[in-house]
Amino acid sequence: MKKWALSALKPLLTVVLGLIVSGLIGQLTGYPASAVMSALWLGSVGTVTNFASTLVIFIPLSLTALGIAIAFRAGLFNIGAEGQYWMGAIAATWVGAMGGAWPPGVHLLAVILAAIVAGGLYAMIPGLLKAYRGAHEVITTMMLSYAAVEFGHYLIEKGPLMLPGAIPESPAIAQSATLPILVPTTELSAGIFLALGAILIAAWLMTRTRLGFEITLLGKNPKATRLAGVSAPKLTVISMVIAGAFAGLAGGVQISGVSHQLMDSFANQYGFTAIVVALLARNNPWGIIPSAFLFAALQSGAGYMQMNANIPAQMAYVIQGAIVFMVAADRMFDWAWIRFRKGRWGQMPPSETPAIAHEEVSL
Amino acid sequence: MSFFLNPELWALTVTVSVPLIYASLGGMFSERGGVVNIAMEGMMLMSAFVSVAFAYASHNAWIGLLAGVASGAAMSLLFAWATLKLQADQVVVGMAINLLALGLTGYFLDAFYGYNGTPISTPSLPTWHLNVLSHLPVLGPALAQENVLTYLLIPTLLGAQYALFRTPWGLRLRSMGEKPEAGRSAGLSVLRYRLSGVLLSGILSGIAGAYLSIGVLNSFNVDMTAGRGYIALAAMIFGNWKPKGALMASLIFGFLSAASIQLQGSIIPSDIVLMVPYLLTVVAVAGIVGRTTPPAADGIPYQEESL
Structure with missing residues (x-):
């Protein structure tokens, strides 16, 4: 078998097993597995509208996952991409609702750039703390992510982005700051091109540039980076800024293309789902296309399933959790295989999970 | 001043802090043994649901508590199997456990009790x-x-x-988190000690979860823990991996939460108050004020060589 086919086999297997687990749970609790599967299928790709709504979710998931994947390549676990996503959205809303007369296209460009810069700067904090103070990025990004969400809540509840009224929300952004809608009556905007473009850029960055090579080197062997004369701390900060820029862009595109205003529900935990997307894609930018599509389909299918078949949408999280578990513990397949072949615990190959660099662990 | 003299504020502080203290103690045992445990959120959530379900079915809150703690322990065993036996990444598996708990509890809540939620009786x-x-x-x-x-x-x-600092078990557990090779060369099983730490975190998170659902309330709702597992993790780190520190940090974080609730409707923005625990933790981890020191081998899987 070709190498890429082999590397796609395990992720595919985990997805199939995840779906089987969910079907079993459905069956055991009185919802036939066939009903679960057909509702998921119909709700995600069954009609043009549903397909469009899957693509709507694909945009933020793929963009945020790109950021997480690049950080992973550098050996950094950007678990708090959700916060960078919020910061991007906050900056986009702020610029978008600024008012004033803008030349055509410039306002939109300003919104997108503001989101990228805000996300990048926010991710720079954990990058700097990791590089120069040894603070573990899992803790700092996670905590800063919760802080960013609270900050967003403050802005729309009592802060400068508050729209007076009972519901905490910001004013809507100007028409000139919105992305054009592609399919009428749906929320699918031109953001899809931004997402695909970003995937292209990320793939180019990681496989064709010196920086991409250095980032991968840092993740694989920090000592070698130092021997190669590259500053590991500087590279750590750069990787985090790039990661945050992608997540910030995702937040900006969501504001500009879908929600058009900042409110609590706009984030929908995309920052966390994107971690799952990056993991399943094995941090390969091209792999993010099928991976993000799968989880987008799962999410939009689950919503449809709840509304039309009355099957709880929380099923989507069960499938996600099962997939992450199997991706992380991918040695369970080797374990099962060795058990099957030898009937005992044999020598196991090392885990293929894109693990955090265990070089300097200081949580 | 009258704000601080309000007994309600302190009652609320205790209520918010109790689950944080239990869970942060649990996380401390796990990390002292060298296993980073972000799965406390999921263990708490699972226990919160299971304890309501069993308390209702048996008409006995104690049976509910027992079942809840058992479910927290079961989640921790799943976590331990993946991280210790299969040496999977501890943070990723922790995330998977949290997702599974969020999905399973939300799904079963809807599937068993429907739109009305858990029974009021x-x-x-x-x-x-x-x-x-x-x-x-x-x-x-x-x-x-x-x-x-x-x-x-x-x-x-x-x-x-007492257990962590005055017993042979505690000494050995801590050695597994600092330098597992040393414990191994003394003939001890690294995995077994780490398992005991993880299991304790499951049990204590289970108590924390039960407190949320059948302690202060008698119901469960979707994502009931709402990030408390992560705050407990932060409290444990801010408390420098010590019981006393975890207690103090949990009380501080609990007080800030309580204050933000009391401040709702006043001029001081409650959301900004809620940001403080997270920012304090970042400051503590970065060593800007009072550096925290984690166990040296925290988060590193250990491959037990076959004898």
Whole structure:
């Protein structure tokens, strides 16, 4: 078998097993597995509208996952991409609702750039703390992510982005700051091109540039980076800024293309789902296309399933959790295989999970 | 000033802090053994649901508590199997456990109880009245009338301090988190000690989860823990991986939460107050004020060589 086919086999297997687990749970609790599967299928790709709504979710998931994947390549676990996503959205809303007369296209460009810069700067904090103070990025990004969400809540509840009224929300952004809608009556905007473009850029960055090579080197062997004369701390900060820029862009595109205003529900935990997307894609930018599509389909299918078949949408999280578990513990397949072949615990190959660099662990 | 003299504030502080203290103690045992445990959120959530389900089915809150703790322990065993036996990445598996708990509890809540949520006739754990304390000014109401699990904290805290620093088991557990090779060369099983730490975190997170659902309330709702597992993790780190520190940090974080609730409707923005625990933790981890030191081998899987 070709190498890429082999590397796609395990992720595919985990997805199939995840779906089987969910079907079993459905069956055991009185919802036939066939009903679960057909509702998921119909709700995600069954009609043009549903397909469009899957693509709507694909945009933020793929963009945020790109950021997480690049950080992973550098050996950094950007678990708090959700916060960078919020910061991007906050900056986009702020610029978008600024008012004033803008030349055509410039306002939109300003919104997108503001989101990228805000996300990048926010991710720079954990990058700097990791590089120069040894603070573990899992803790700092996670905590800063919760802080960013609270900050967003403050802005729309009592802060400068508050729209007076009972519901905490910001004013809507100007028409000139919105992305054009592609399919009428749906929320699918031109953001899809931004997402695909970003995937292209990320793939180019990681496989064709010196920086991409250095980032991968840092993740694989920090000592070698130092021997190669590259500053590991500087590279750590750069990787985090790039990661945050992608997540910030995702937040900006969501504001500009879908929600058009900042409110609590706009984030929908995309920052966390994107971690799952990056993991399943094995941090390969091209792999993010099928991976993000799968989880987008799962999410939009689950919503449809709840509304039309009355099957709880929380099923989507069960499938996600099962997939992450199997991706992380991918040695369970080797374990099962060795058990099957030898009937005992044999020598196991090392885990293929894109693990955090265990070089300097200081949580 | 009257803000700080309001007994309600202190009663609320205790209520918010209790689950944080239990869970952060659990996380401390796990990390002292060298296993980073972000799965406490999921263990708490699972226990919160299971304890309501069993308390309702058996009409006995104690059976609910027991079942909840057992479910937390079961989640921790799943976590331990993946991280210790299969040496999977601890943070990623922790995330998977959290997702599974969020999905399973939300799904079963809907599938079993439907739109109305858990039944209102669910019993809750008893509240004890210590009338002696009720005459204390300001703090009296917070201390005199508390759930039984709040009082159970005192022996738990003392036990944790004693077990970790005064028993052979505690010494060995800590050695597994600092330098597992040393423990191994003394003929001890690294995995078994780490398993005991993880299991304790499951049990203590289970108590924390049960406190949320059948301690202060008698119901469960979707994502009931709402990030408390992560705050507990932060409290443990801010408390420098020590029982006393975890207690103090949990109380500080609990106070800030309580204050933000009390401040709703006032000029001071409550969301900004809620940001403080997270920012404090970042500052502590970065060593800007008072550096925290984690166990040296925290988060590193250990491959036990076959003898």
